[in-house]
Amino acid sequence: MDTKNKAVIIGGGIAGLSVAFWLDKAGWESVIIERAQTIRGGGFLIGLTGLGYESAKHMDLVDPLNKVSYDLNENVMKTSSGSEIVRLKYTDAHGLESIALQRGDLAKTLAEAVPESATIRLGRTMANFVDNRDSVNVTLDNGETLKCDLLIGADGIHSHVRTQLFKDMDTTPLAxxxxxxxxxxxxxxxxxxxxxxxxxxxxxxxxxxxxxxxxxxxxxxxxxxxxxxxxxxxxxxxxxxxxxxxxxxxxxxxxxxxxxxxxxxxxxxxxxxxxxxMVKMPTWSQGRVTLLGDAAHCLTLMSGQGAAMAMASAEILGRELKNSNNDVVAALAAHDKCLRPAILRLQDHSTNLAAAYIPRNAFIYHLRNWMIRLIPYSWLISWHSEKIKAENELTKL
Missing domain, CATH: 3.30.9.30 (D-Amino Acid Oxidase; Chain A, domain 2)
Structure with a gap:
């Protein structure tokens, strides 16, 4: 009887829960190590669109997610004095399929979809790991050691796995x-x-x-x-x-x-x-250890694509493990090659968006507001629709 390959996933957020699902499809079993006592709720609202929406469809989660979604039908932007700058009805914009969710609701839905091949260990953290080339030993905070074929750091922007894996980097990955x-x-x-x-x-x-x-x-x-x-x-x-x-x-x-x-x-x-x-890394893996989601390539909430790309990345990793006949190193290299171009485009996009949404000085701020008020509403809606389509183009693989 064949023994399934095993992965240890550090972090029970969007990336960690998603990759457990796709590892199961590749014939793997996994253990998720999450430091919190529960799968975290709350968080800011996100729009799941593009590749993230496609991954949700492939996971048969669109209906469950729609049940906890929000109808963001209108956005009113005002000045600090309360004067209205613009009022946009999202229903007037013709864009892509998307679901507006609170981040915690997405995490809980993903947790409910975690297969039996995955175990979630709450209230635990990783102390350290050793890559033995043919396996990885992961030591937890309670002294327990888990042996696995692949260690996945899905532990967010301040990743402990990343710190240990790339401790000899000459420059900081944080931008x-x-x-x-x-x-x-x-x-x-x-x-x-x-x-x-x-x-x-x-x-x-x-x-x-x-x-x-x-x-x-x-x-x-x-x-x-x-x-x-x-x-x-x-x-x-x-x-x-x-x-x-x-x-x-x-x-x-x-x-x-x-x-x-x-x-x-x-x-x-x-x-x-x-x-x-943002997290900018020349590579996301070494040996049998890899980073996923914000730990690998945080896009910041300005992009609106962090959760979506975490889900898409997890699906790609599962696919590459299956296609490579569980050759871990080859699968990690293929995952990087497939995903990196989209991530780099989105990171550049996030930097540009920040300057537009939060103008640096009063002159640029008032100029932007004047232009928004001057432009016909139909033009604004058209621009918004094109912006949504352009953002989807950025995520094409």
Missing amino acids: DLGYSFAVYDVEGDPETELEASCVSYTRPGHLDCFYRLRDRRIAVLHMWRDEFPKLEVLRNENGKAAYERLHAIAAGGHPKIREFVNRSEAAGAPILVDTMT
């Missing part, structure tokens, strides 16, 4: 775009507090977005050009440092921004504050 962001959600009445499914306030160097969620919740996303020191300290604080930063950021914005920051702090809402940083 800071010069922006920071904060994400959280608060209790409220979305229908009365927000006049549309998405309301955003913009000012030079800042963008603050509010989204209607279910169960009397409102999602909040702050993005700003950051001249301050790096934010690593905020990830390890109890929230006080993060809220001090947010109060400073909100001070010059619309009163609603300050109100939501105050409500979030008063409720003790979980908050994520981080720099908008």
Whole structure:
């Protein structure tokens, strides 16, 4: 009786859960090591489109995802004084098939689709690993050692696997775009507090977005050009440092921004504050160890394609393992060759988008707003449709 090849996956997010599904299709079994005590919920809203939507179809997940999706039918953009810049109805734009989801809902749906060949180990982390050429020994934080044929680091932008795998790199793989962001959600009445499914306030160097969620919740996303020191300290604080930063950021914005920051702090809402940083690697693998998703090629939330490309990458890896008759090194090389051109195009695209959405100075900001108001609505809708199609072109493999 043949023994199945085994993979250890570090990280139970979008990339890790997706690759467990596709490893099963390739005839592998896997163990997912996730540091959190549960599959994480919440998170910001994402649009699953292009290759990510295609992967969802191949996984038979479109119907389950539609059941937890959101109807983002309108986006109202305003100045910090509350003056309306533009009101876009997404139903007027003709683009690609897509699903609007909260990131946690996508993760939970993927977790429910994880096959029996995959085991999820919660509340555990990787301590270290040793690549023996013919296998990999992975030691966990409790001292347990797992032997596998492939180690996959799907543990996010601050990947522990990447740090160990490429510890001898001369340069940092992190490319800071010069922006920071904060994400959280608060209790409220979305229908009365927000006049549309998405309301955003913009000012030079800042963008603050509010989204209607279910169960009397409102999602909040702050993005700003950051001249301050790096934010690593905020990830390890109890929230006080993060809220001090947010109060400073909100001070010059619309009163609603300050109100939501105050409500979030008063409720003790979980908050994520981080720099908008891409991961740029000349290779994503060495031997029998590879990186996947944000650990390999974080696109930043500016791209809107991080989750989609993580799912597509997982499908490609599973396909290449199957096509290579489980020759791990050959499969990893083929995966890199297939995916890298699309990733490089999307990373360039993300850098350009940031400058457009968050203008650096008042002159560019007011010029952009003037142009948006001057352009006929039909032109804006046409531009938006073409932008969606162009973004899909960027992801073609």
